[in-house]
Amino acid sequence: MQKLSLIIPAAGSGVRLGSDIPKPFIEIGGKTILEITLSRFIHLPNLIQVVVACSVELQPKVQQLKSSLPEKVEFVVVKGGDERQVSIYNALHKVSDEAEIVAIHDAVRPFIKTTLIQNCCKVASEVGGAVIGIPAKDTIKKVDKTGKVTATPNRSDLWQAQTPQIFRKKILIEAYRSAMDSGFMGTDDASLVENVGGLVQMVKGDQENFKITYPIDLEMAKLILAKES
Numbered sequence: 001m002q003k004l005s006l007i008i009p010a011a012g013s014g015v016r017l018g019s020d021i022p023k024p025f026i027e028i029g030g031k032t033i034l035e036i037t038l039s040r041f042i043h044l045p046n047l048i049q050v051v052v053a054c055s056v057e058l059q060p061k062v063q064q065l066k067s068s069l070p071e072k073v074e075f076v077v078v079k080g081g082d083e084r085q086v087s088i089y090n091a092l093h094k095v096s097d098e099a100e101i102v103a104i105h106d107a108v109r110p111f112i113k114t115t116l117i118q119n120c121c122k123v124a125s126e127v128g129g130a131v132i133g134i135p136a137k138d139t140i141k142k143v144d145k146t147g148k149v150t151a152t153p154n155r156s157d158l159w160q161a162q163t164p165q166i167f168r169k170k171i172l173i174e175a176y177r178s179a180m181d182s183g184f185m186g187t188d189d190a191s192l193v194e195n196v197g198g199l200v201q202m203v204k205g206d207q208e209n210f211k212i213t214y215p216i217d218l219e220m221a222k223l224i225l226a227k228e229s
Contacts, residue, residue, distance in 0.1 A: 001118075005103070007088055007102060009107065033221070035068065037105065037107055038065060039068070050073060050076070051076045052075075052076070053077075053081075053090055054080050062077050088189065089176050101121060101168055104189050123203050128167065128193075128200070129168070130203050131188075165190050167189070167193055172189070
């Protein structure tokens with residue numbers, strides 16, 4: 001399996017969940033969400049590096065995570081940006097020369113299964129890009145600025161993209177350089193790769209790989225963690 005570098009954008013921006021603590025650093029069961037997320041990756045045999053992008057004030061706290069990693073895994077902390085895309089662009093400058101594929105994973109998706117990561121790595125190595133996702137379960141409506149429905153896409157063609165999103169290093173770096181040079185802002189990493197003609201394949205994930213965004217998500221996370229322990 002190709003050597004893997006993992007990028008986790010954890011700049012600490014975004015909605016707080018009832019406190020001043022950035023979401024990745026909220027504790028569940030004695031561990032931060034970021035620690036739980038990282039634990040899903042650290043035993044991958046092909047993982048050689050972890051790069052975390054965060055705000056300057058959070059860097060000392062993030063540095064403490066190094067002790068949880070195997071000695072063979074390099075740990076790098078870089079300054080995050082105001083936008084997720086900028087954080088990942090900064091992190092890409094620190095990706096190991098030895099890495100062949102790069103995974104980008106949300107800091108607050110702590111329940112990704114290791115088997116799914118491995119499947120995604122395999123597909124990315126074969127075709128160039130792979131994204132974990134699930135088929136849309138609700139009908140999706142396209143609306144205009146006034147809220148008027150303008151179209152109802154066929155749900156059978158629609159998937160909800162999750163992370164990790166994994167790519168061959170060369171195409172991912174090319175995609176980010178092109179986006180930054182042209183001012184293109186994508187909705188996810190795959191959209192940047194698609195923008196430069198890269199091939200991306202969807203890998204079916206599961207519902208537990210949700211992103212902790214709202215207070216109800218945090219309560220669900222507590223239940224899942226309690227079930228696992």
